[in-house]
Amino acid sequence: MSSAQIEIQLIASLVAIACAIPGTFLVLRKMAMISDAISHSILPGIVIGFFITQDLNSPLLILLAAITGIITVVLVEYIQKTGLVKEDTAIGLVFPILFSIGVILIAKNANDVHLDVDAVLLGELAFTPFDRLLIAGVDVGPKSLWVIGCILLITIGLLFAFFKELKISTFDAGLAASLGFSPAVIHYGLMTVSSVTTVGAFDAVGAILVVALMIAPAATAYLLTTNLKRMLVYAICFGVFSAISGYWLAHWLDASIAGSITTMLGILFLMVYLFAPNKGVIAVLYREKQQRTEVSLLTFLLHLRNHNEEEERHVNHLNEHINWQKVRSKTVLELALKNNMIVIDNHIVSLTEKGTDFTSQAIDYIITNEDSKIEHMKDDFFLFRG
Amino acid sequence: MDITEYIKLVFTDYTLRTITLGTAILGAVTGMLGSFAVLRKQSLLGDAISHAALPGIAIAFLITGAKDSNILLLGALVSGLIGTFWIRGIISKTHLKSDTALGLILSLFFGFGMLLLTFIQKQPNANQAGLDKYLFGQAATLVESDVWLMSIVTGACLLVLLLFWKEFKILLFDADYTKTLGFNTKFIDILITTFIVLAIVLGLQTVGVVLMSAMLLAPAAAARQWTNSLGIMVFLAATFGAFSGVFGTAISASQNNLSTGPVIVIVAGVFVLISFIFSPSRGLLFKQIRFIKNRRDLQLHKTLSFMYHIAETHENISHPHAIKILNNFQGFTKGTLQKLVRKNYVKLEGSMWSLTTEGFKTASNLYNQQTENNE
Numbered sequence: 001m002s003s004a005q006i007e008i009q010l011i012a013s014l015v016a017i018a019c020a021i022p023g024t025f026l027v028l029r030k031m032a033m034i035s036d037a038i039s040h041s042i043l044p045g046i047v048i049g050f051f052i053t054q055d056l057n058s059p060l061l062i063l064l065a066a067i068t069g070i071i072t073v074v075l076v077e078y079i080q081k082t083g084l085v086k087e088d089t090a091i092g093l094v095f096p097i098l099f100s101i102g103v104i105l106i107a108k109n110a111n112d113v114h115l116d117v118d119a120v121l122l123g124e125l126a127f128t129p130f131d132r133l134l135i136a137g138v139d140v141g142p143k144s145l146w147v148i149g150c151i152l153l154i155t156i157g158l159l160f161a162f163f164k165e166l167k168i169s170t171f172d173a174g175l176a177a178s179l180g181f182s183p184a185v186i187h188y189g190l191m192t193v194s195s196v197t198t199v200g201a202f203d204a205v206g207a208i209l210v211v212a213l214m215i216a217p218a219a220t221a222y223l224l225t226t227n228l229k230r231m232l233v234y235a236i237c238f239g240v241f242s243a244i245s246g247y248w249l250a251h252w253l254d255a256s257i258a259g260s261i262t263t264m265l266g267i268l269f270l271m272v273y274l275f276a277p278n279k280g281v282i283a284v285l286y287r288e289k290q291q292r293t294e295v296s297l298l299t300f301l302l303h304l305r306n307h308n309e310e311e312e313r314h315v316n317h318l319n320e321h322i323n324w325q326k327v328r329s330k331t332v333l334e335l336a337l338k339n340n341m342i343v344i345d346n347h348i349v350s351l352t353e354k355g356t357d358f359t360s361q362a363i364d365y366i367i368t369n370e371d372s373k374i375e376h377m378k379d380d381f382f383l384f385r386g
Numbered sequence: 387m388d389i390t391e392y393i394k395l396v397f398t399d400y401t402l403r404t405i406t407l408g409t410a411i412l413g414a415v416t417g418m419l420g421s422f423a424v425l426r427k428q429s430l431l432g433d434a435i436s437h438a439a440l441p442g443i444a445i446a447f448l449i450t451g452a453k454d455s456n457i458l459l460l461g462a463l464v465s466g467l468i469g470t471f472w473i474r475g476i477i478s479k480t481h482l483k484s485d486t487a488l489g490l491i492l493s494l495f496f497g498f499g500m501l502l503l504t505f506i507q508k509q510p511n512a513n514q515a516g517l518d519k520y521l522f523g524q525a526a527t528l529v530e531s532d533v534w535l536m537s538i539v540t541g542a543c544l545l546v547l548l549l550f551w552k553e554f555k556i557l558l559f560d561a562d563y564t565k566t567l568g569f570n571t572k573f574i575d576i577l578i579t580t581f582i583v584l585a586i587v588l589g590l591q592t593v594g595v596v597l598m599s600a601m602l603l604a605p606a607a608a609a610r611q612w613t614n615s616l617g618i619m620v621f622l623a624a625t626f627g628a629f630s631g632v633f634g635t636a637i638s639a640s641q642n643n644l645s646t647g648p649v650i651v652i653v654a655g656v657f658v659l660i661s662f663i664f665s666p667s668r669g670l671l672f673k674q675i676r677f678i679k680n681r682r683d684l685q686l687h688k689t690l691s692f693m694y695h696i697a698e699t700h701e702n703i704s705h706p707h708a709i710k711i712l713n714n715f716q717g718f719t720k721g722t723l724q725k726l727v728r729k730n731y732v733k734l735e736g737s738m739w740s741l742t743t744e745g746f747k748t749a750s751n752l753y754n755q756q757t758e759n760n761e
Contacts, residue, residue, distance in 0.1 A: 027482075032489035033430055040596065082670060084662055085607050088485075089429040093607055096600030097655040100648035103522070107643045208437075208500070212493035219486050256504035262497020269490065273476070281479050 004129040009247050011128055011145050012261060015201045016213050016239030018152040021159055022194045023214030024235050027222060028170050033088070034073065034191070035214045037095040039198050039207035041072040043102030046199070051109070062147070062199045069195025070188070072098060125247075125257040128204050144204045151200040155193055162186070167228055209258040213239055216265040223276045238268055294378065296324070296332045301341060301359045304351050315347045339382055354381065392636060401526070402639060408528040408536060409631030409650060412589050415540040417605030417627025418547065419585045421620045422578055424606040425558050430485070431470065433599035434492040436586050438469025440499025440595055443520050444506060455532060458520075459587050466583040469495050496595070523594030525635065525646035536588055543581050547620070554578060555616055593647035604654035605630065611665035630654035686722055687752055690731060694749035697741045706738035 026032050045068030049061035072094055079090040133143045140146070159166070169176035169186045177183050194214070201210045221234035246261030253260065274281050307313060315333070324332070333349075336342045341355035351359065358381045365377065395402050423432055439462035446461025447453065469491045476487040519527060547554065553574045556564045565571050582602070589598050609622035634650030663671050697703045709723070723739070726732040731745030741749070 027486050030483045030485050032483075032485040036433070036489055036492060079662075082662070084611060084668055084670075085424070086427055086429065088427060089424050089603055089607050092429040092433060092599050092603045093655070093658060096597045096651050097604075099596060100600075100651040100655075103648040104644060104652070107645055107648075208493055208496050211489060212497050215486060215489040216494060219482055219490050222482060222486075223480060250501075253501070253505055254508050255501050259497050259499075259501030259504055262494055263501050266494035266498055269494065273480070279480050281475070284479050 005247075005251075007129045007142055007145060008125055008257070009244050011142065011148060011204055012125060012243035012247055012257070013240045014145070014148045014152050015205055015210075016217070016243040016261075017236050018148055018155055018197050019201060019210060019213035020217045020235040020239040021155050021232065022190060022197055024218040024221070024228075024232050025166060025170055025190055026194065027215060027218040028228075028231075029190075032215045032219075033091055034076070035194055035198070036211045037072055037076065037091045038069040038191075038195050039202065039210050041095040041098035041102075042066075042068045042195065042199055042202070042207075043099050044068055044105060046202075047102050047105045062196060065199040066192060066195040068098070069198065070191060073188070073191045125204055147200050148204065151197055155197065158189070158193060162189070166190070170228075205258045205261070209262055212262040212265050213243075216262075216269050217242070220265075220269045220272045223272050223279045238265070242268055293331055293335060294382075296328065297335055297341075298362055300332050300336065301351065301355055302362070304342065304349060305356065305359045310348055313349045315344065315349060341381075357381075392640060402635075404530055404533055405525050405528050405639075405646070406632055406635045408533045409525055409592060409635045409646065410628040411533065411536045411540055411631075412592055413601065413605065413627030413629070413631030413650070413654075414624040415536070415543055415627075416585050416589055416601045417609070417623035417625070418620050419543065419578075419582045420602040420604075420606035420627070421609065421616070421623045422554065422558065423582055423602055424610060425616075426578075428582075429603050430488050430599065431473070432582070432586055432602035434473060434488040435466045435470055435583050436590060436595045436598035437492040437499075438495035439463070439466040439587055439590060440496055440520065441465050441502055442468075442499075443590075444499050444502035447506060448502065455591060456535065459535075459590075462520075462587040462590060463583060465495065466587055467580065470579055470583060519594075520590050521595055522645065523590065523592050523597065523647040525592045525638075525650075528592060532591065539584060539588055543585070546577065546581065550574065550577065558616070593650060597647050597651045600651045600654060601627070601630075604651070604658050608654070608657040608661040611661040611668050626654070626657050630657060682722075686725060689722055690726065690745065690749045691752050693732065693739070693741055694746065694752075697746060697749075703746045704733070704740045704742065706735060706740040709737050709739055 023032075023035065026035055042065040045065035046061060049058070049064035052064075053060050075094050076087070076090045079085065079094065080087045085093070128144045129142050131143045132139050133141060133146050165176070165181045165186055168179070169181055169183050173183045176186070197214075198207070198210045201213070205213070217235040217238040218231070220238050221231045224234055225231050242261050242264035246264040247257055249255075249264060250257040250260035272280065275283075277283060304313060311317060333342075333344075336355070337344065339354075340352055341358060342349050343352055358377070361377060396406055397403065420432070423429055442461035442463070442465025443458045444461075445465070446458050450457050473484075473487045473491050476482050476490070477484050482490075553564070553569055556567070556569070557571060557574050557578075561571060564574075586598050586602065589601050593601055605623040605627035606619070608626050609619045612622055613619050630650050630653040634653045635646055637653070638644040638646040638649040661669070663669055666672055693707075696707060697705065723732065723734065726745070727734055729745075730742060731748060733740050733742055
């Protein structure tokens with residue numbers, strides 16, 4: 001590995017961490033699309049800042065772009081408040097228009113501006129090591145590394161300082177307000193951090209990857225845990241993992257680094273989406289099937305309880321009576337047998353003592369119609385689940 | 387160039403005519419379908435789909451190796467649909483919310499598309515140049531066959547809209563009721579979503595991935611302000627969309643260095659702004675005017691009721707009082723007093739006022755709600 005390669009991976013990882021922290025809160029606050037809007041609408045801010053400073057890494061540029069980000073948020077909220085359109089429409093209207101203004105500004109001054117839209121949207125990590133920061137003639141590393149490093153330090157500092165406030169206002173805005181934390185301050189604080197991070201990162205990785213790095217690690221982590229601290233840690237790990245593995249994928253395919261980091265994030269999310277232990281699609285489908293069988297079992301036991309006549313309890317008759325397919329009746333019968341709820345004697349099914357007990361509790365549950373889950377009853381009675 | 391010259395050019399110049407027609411048709415069809423997206427609260431779906439279409443374009447190119455725009459659009463359609471249904475899957479199967487799902491699919495698909503595009507660029511295939519026009523769109527590359535394709539899709543879309551109008555409408559406003567009536571909601575839903583995806587994919591070539599969502603939303607959001615009827619809204623949105631296309635093309639053609647896509651979006655944005663401010667029933671301007679008028683009415687009522695409480699203490703309700711005693715009460719000015727006189731509620735004589743019988747009656751019923759709105 002050459003030093004440029006190490007630097008690229010370092011920058012990518014720092015960007016991933018800096019994005020994952022505000023991203024986690026954006027996902028939890030259901031404001032993920034705001035990050036997309038900000039990442040597009042900072043374009044006019046960047047362009048104007050660039051006209052003034054002629055330098056893509058100047059602090060003024062970051063400031064101007066961050067202000068544009070805040071303006072976006074304020075505009076969206078204002079339009080939403082007028083009640084003329086819904087929030088999502090407001091977002092969808094504001095950012096393309098601001099983005100268009102940015103594109104036109106660039107186009108009108110294309111001759112004397114070294115800045116093109118592709119670079120803003122996509123960034124180019126591979127070139128970042130060439131733009132060195134010189135302090136008193138000494139090369140201290142790539143500029144982007146310093147920019148994103150500073151932003152990351154500030155973000156981490158703010159996270160530790162206001163973790164409690166952020167947590168409480170994210171999960172219970174009303175409680176936070178009544179405890180005296182202003183939700184507005186925290187809201188705009190988070191928006192500012194997101195804007196600044198987006199601006200700081202866009203130069204290196206482009207606007208779209210910023211969105212991916214903010215949302216994808218947080219969403220992936222959210223599928224695995226419901227603990228905020230753990231979610232933050234997971235999101236950071238996923239971000240850094242994709243950054244480094246994405247770099248090597250790009251190296252191997254000779255393609256855009258930003259694109260391959262996003263692709264790695266996508267693969268990671270797809271894996272977790274399918275295989276997460278509790279919330280993954282496969283787990284959810286399995287649980288749905290289990291619950292369907294268990295509801296069938298309950299229906300079946302209730303039926304048994306209601307009929308004392310022998311012909312009603314004959315195995316073949318049940319098939320017709322409850323109108324189940326053969327496979328389904330067989331699964332249900334087996335499950336009931338395994339759980340010692342029924343005994344089959346000469347093709348006549350009858351409830352055991354445990355079965356009767358379970359059924360009467362189930363009836364109680366159904367009659368009272370309490371807003372609690374039936375899960376604890378299943379835990380008490382079931383040796384095997386459906 | 388001036389306007390008459392431009393209009394002459396539209397009819398004589400092949401390129402300009404094609405582009406103007408193309409953007410107009412595109413604006414009409416996206417406006418039409420955008421109305422449904424806006425009303426179904428799926429505004430950002432357009433943004434997500436247009437980004438999600440990118441890998442489809444790249445893969446279609448990788449497979450065929452040719453830059454036939456129809457095949458590329460087919461790829462975009464397939465990948466857009468996959469994106470849409472994955473978004474639905476995420477929302478229904480996990481606890482992630484719709485905004486997260488949209489943002490995820492948008493950025494992940496787009497990133498993957500970029501990976502493929504840069505990968506293609508490194509391939510030794512001369513054909514690949516110009517694939518990235520799908521990122522920002524280039525209306526200038528529209529040719530007659532593209533316009534034909536757009537017209538056919540618009541026609542098909544119009545036909546389906548008319549055929550399933552009742553179903554779309556009822557699904558839009560009361561999905562549960564639709565289900566109980568026995569309609570196949572899943573089918574209607576997929577149908578409308580497919581058409582929205584189709585419209586977005588058609589627009590990619592002209593305005594590009596990033597700005598497509600505005601094409602979908604802006605005409606519909608503008609049209610929504612002028613009417614409460616779905617039919618009129620769809621028609622208005624189509625008109626707004628078509629005009630943004632035409633004006634946008636005209637402006638960008640008359641200036642150097644202006645790409646068409648962003649200009650169309652800004653023109654559509656101007657339509658939205660005008661609608662937000664000047665729409666008679668919902669617009670901000672008239673809302674403010676109504677607000678001020680209501681406040682004045684309220685002040686007037688306050689003055690009247692203050693007078694009523696004074697007059698109440700006298701046997702003769704028309705007993706004159708000095709205007710001065712109204713001084714400790716803010717709601718009164720010369721103007722409001724004159725207004726009350728004009729309504730024949732109050733009589734003024736010199737520096738004295740007295741309530742008329744009519745004024746007394748109105749004032750006593752002021753807070754009873756039973757009186758007609760007396761303006």
